[in-house]
Amino acid sequence: MENASIGRKMAILIRAQLTAWVVTALLLLLMALLLFKLELNESKVSLGMTAVYVLSCFFGGLAAGKGGKKKKFLWGLLTGAVYFLVLFLLSWNLGAERDGFLSLILTGALCLGGGMLGGMIS
Template identity: 35%
Template sequence: MHKSRSRVNVVERSKPLSVIKGVLWGYIFTAIMILLLTYLLFKFDITESQIYIGIVVTYIFSTIIAGWITGKSIKDNAWIWGSLAGFIYFILLIVGSVIINQQIGAVKEIFTMLALCVGGGTLGGMFS
């Protein structure tokens, strides 16, 4: 009986680490894609709207990756844990944006990004 209780505690403690791992991999993917977008911006004549679309697509795929990795690690209710990974990704994105820009963007834009990040994380969790 003592062993099974210990095993449950280890599994429950690993859930936050699984979410952190998923978010970390999501940000690694984001960094790679932003570097690629930067290269494309300097190499070709890309408009600001095309860069914006590239950034939004990067956020969506990053949260899908974060949700997928989190869901693969946790397995039960993977879509819920994936959505949590997407939400944490969004929070870190907003905090970083506020630190760099010293302001919060438009409210409509923030809610759109929240929906995309949580939706992407949920989708990734569902695919896991």
């Protein structure tokens, strides 16, 4: 019985992550189109990337909250945490420009908050 419960929880988390990353891909395609058509400056692109993080975690948290029947905000929070961890590891391994500790903390907080809000609303 315990193994089935762990498997179910992993399935919920994987589905939520897939949702979040599909939303990320779609929003990044939209951002690329807007960047191409409108020639956006760096501050607008940075704001758009922040919106991508929050919206992706929100929809991932929404999917996680619908899967988890209790403590939906925790499911959303966990989804945001895993999303941020994957994002951080990918950025680190690809040698992305490091904006500093404060930016890292802010991005993490936005991912956690977006995921938790999605879980609460689900």
